[in-house]
Amino acid sequence: MIVGLIGCGAIANIITNNISSENININISYFYDKDIERAQNLATLNHGIAVINFEEMIDKVDLILECASPDSVKQYAPTALKKGKDMIIMSIGALMDKEFYHSIYNIAKKNNSKIHLPSGAIVGLDGIKAVSDFNLQEVNLITRKSPKSLGKDIYKKETLFEGKASQAVKKFPLNINVAATISLACNMDINVKIIVDPEVNQNVHEITVKGEFGEFKTITKNHPCNANPKTSMLAALSAIKLLKSLNETINIGI
Numbered sequence: 001m002i003v004g005l006i007g008c009g010a011i012a013n014i015i016t017n018n019i020s021s022e023n024i025n026i027n028i029s030y031f032y033d034k035d036i037e038r039a040q041n042l043a044t045l046n047h048g049i050a051v052i053n054f055e056e057m058i059d060k061v062d063l064i065l066e067c068a069s070p071d072s073v074k075q076y077a078p079t080a081l082k083k084g085k086d087m088i089i090m091s092i093g094a095l096m097d098k099e100f101y102h103s104i105y106n107i108a109k110k111n112n113s114k115i116h117l118p119s120g121a122i123v124g125l126d127g128i129k130a131v132s133d134f135n136l137q138e139v140n141l142i143t144r145k146s147p148k149s150l151g152k153d154i155y156k157k158e159t160l161f162e163g164k165a166s167q168a169v170k171k172f173p174l175n176i177n178v179a180a181t182i183s184l185a186c187n188m189d190i191n192v193k194i195i196v197d198p199e200v201n202q203n204v205h206e207i208t209v210k211g212e213f214g215e216f217k218t219i220t221k222n223h224p225c226n227a228n229p230k231t232s233m234l235a236a237l238s239a240i241k242l243l244k245s246l247n248e249t250i251n252i253g254i
């Protein structure tokens with residue numbers, strides 16, 4: 001499988017550093033970034049090809065792995081899917097725009113392409129998906145991050161946001177993909193609280209789910225990436241696992 005990357009930042013670097021050589025079926029070969037130097041650096045490290053335009057790589061790849069920004073999803077996903085290419089999308093917040101979601105869903109369906117959304121920086125999505133059709137009553141997400149991770153100059157603990165996921169992704173588009181992922185997985189505009197806390201040095205996501213099945217709670221404490229403290233290592237690792245799963249005969253916990 002030939003893979004083309006959009007975005008050559010923190011997540012892309014973790015992915016390419018950690019895709020082991022035993023995965024000979026996954027060749028991350030094309031690198032695109034609006035910052036061409038980033039694309040060139042990552043391409044050189046991975047013996048790949050840096051492209052100046054997205055269009056240069058689209059006919060050469062089987063799958064596009066987006067790890068850039070919500071804007072890039074809106075810019076490139078329709079073209080990729082129209083050409084029958086599969087996509088892994090990291091900037092999941094882009095799909096909270098319902099019109100856009102339905103538009104790329106229809107394009108993918110018509111052109112027999114697939115859209116894959118990794119579980120990202122949280123655990124528990126398997127359970128959320130499993131119970132989502134059985135009278136789900138309540139899903140809550142509390143995200144705690146340091147001022148640095150949220151890109152804020154704040155010196156005391158503060159609730160920055162309390163409301164629905166659809167509003168949270170508008171206010172914190174680069175920080176709250178997790179809220180979007182959960183909402184899409186359970187088809188519910190979930191309750192979100194975002195707390196900035198100078199005492200916290202991890203990106204912490206606490207999820208509680210209640211429904212006819214009973215209830216569960218998960219807490220994920222992520223180390224922020226050095227290259228981009230908004231991003232957690234687990235997010236990149238989940239994309240690697242998803243990429244590998246596309247070639248697996250037995251898939252567990254899907």
Ligand SMILES: NC(=O)c1ccc[n+]([C@@H]2O[C@H](COP(=O)([O-])OP(=O)(O)OC[C@H]3O[C@@H](n4cnc5c(N)ncnc54)[C@H](O)[C@@H]3O)[C@@H](O)[C@H]2O)c1
Nearest residue numbers: 007009010011034067068069072090091120121177231235
């Ligand atoms: N799903 C999740 O759980 C999860 C977790 C963390 C981050 N993310 C998202 O993944 C994306 C990448 O995160 P990151 O930490 O690697 O970011 P980053 O800032 O380290 O790197 C992003 C790269 O993409 C490039 N880029 C941005 N917009 C572009 C465009 N329109 N066209 C081409 N290149 C573009 C930038 O120049 C940069 O090099 C972000 O949108 C982030 O919000 C998702």
